Amino acid sequence: MNNAIRKIILYSLLGISFMLGGLLPYGAGSVAAASDSPKETTKGLVQGDKEKLALFEQAAEELYRDMQEGNTQGAHQQMERLTDSLEGLSFKGLTSVEGIHALAESIIDVRETLARAEVSPEEWASSSARLRLAVNSLAHQDNALWLQYYKVMADDMEKMHRGRTKGSPALFREAFLALQSHYAMIRPAAVIRKDASEINRFDSWMSYVERLSNDKAWDEPSAGKAVSQGERLLKELFGRKTGEPVFLPITGFGSPWYWSVLIGGWIVLALAYTGLRKYRADQTVMSVHAKKDRADSYRF
Incomplete structure (x- = not known):
């Protein structure tokens, strides 16, 4: 079975689960975390859906551990378990169509990584972590794991600011590449939970800064405006208050x-x-x- 057919089957399975979810009754409740993830829960699911979602998250957590440890046999077994746990799982009320698409892409990415003849520890680590964050975001409405990346990305933004003030395109570019890598890691999880307009705005900003950092002629004023705009968009993406600074200058430690x-x-x-x-x-x-x-x- 080639990759195109696998993608069609997986997207179909997720789409059917989403549509059938509208036919299921809803009640009050919560989904307990199936691992050492934050204890926040997803509300509005009946007992059967809570159990299926918990199993789905548990499979993602164990798949993550096996792939981080390079356990080939265990990773393949957990991948099949995760795919099987999708059967009958309702996504109604959990995320949007864009969120389902992002989740499906993450699952396919891991499956294709496992299917490669040559094992790449870096790809195993990154793809499994991205899927883990996505599934965790699906299961936890508040305090999901991906929200912990705010400080990491804020540090990247601060380094971009430092590169701009020092007039160093190389430092600015290096910091942006780190930000780009971290955003790629949490993007599926963010798409699952955030409004599509917020994701599109941050995507557009990332594309603009990438072009800016690649320009041979260093445009310091534009870089400064881009960092200021990025600070605001980063706070919006992570649901932080508008008046809360992304970073503060550290003073008083020179002596x-x-x-x-x-x-x-x-x-x-x-x-x-x-x-x-x-x-x-x-x-x-x-x-x-x-x-x-x-x-x-x-x-x-």
């Missing part, structure tokens, strides 16, 4: 000895003041034999 002396000085002063008060308190002696000493006892 670590200065801070050490300053903090140490305050500690020494505090201890000295406490010791002085204790010393003065010990010098306050009230005699019971001589009344004339009573007035002197208050000198200190």
Whole structure:
């Protein structure tokens, strides 16, 4: 069976599952995580769907572990288990048509990676991680694993900003390639959960910056505007507040000895003041034999 036929079958299976989902009754409930994933749950599924989704996520988690460890036999077994767990699984209410397409692409990518005669540890690691994030995003509406990439991509954006301010096209390009790699990793998971318009905006920005970073003539003003726009789009993609900065300039660490002396000085002063008060308190002696000493006892 060639790749085209496999893709048709997989897309058909996912599409039928999505359409049949509209015929299934819905109730209140949640899907418990089947692994060490975040404990957030997907609401609005009946018990049967919750169990199927949990099995689907568990298969993806075990497939991820086997492929990360290079366990060829185990990876092939888990791939078949994951495909079988799609049967009867309803995607109604879980994601959009675009999300189903992204999930199908991730599954096909892993299947084709496993089918290659030559094992590539890097491809095994990346494709299985991408699928794991996608399935986790499907099963968890809030606090899915892919959201943890915000800090990673924000760091990439900060390095792009640094390359721009230093007038270094090479540093800017290097940081962008890292951002591009991280975005490719979380994109299927983001498509499953986010509105298509947000994904399209970020895709368009990535394409623009890629062309900008490839230009032989360095356009520093355009690079600066691109980074500012990317900061806003990144926050939108990860559902962060508009007023929340992606990165902040770090100051005050240029002279670590200065801070050490300053903090140490305050500690020494505090201890000295406490010791002085204790010393003065010990010098306050009230005699019971001589009344004339009573007035002197208050000198200190």
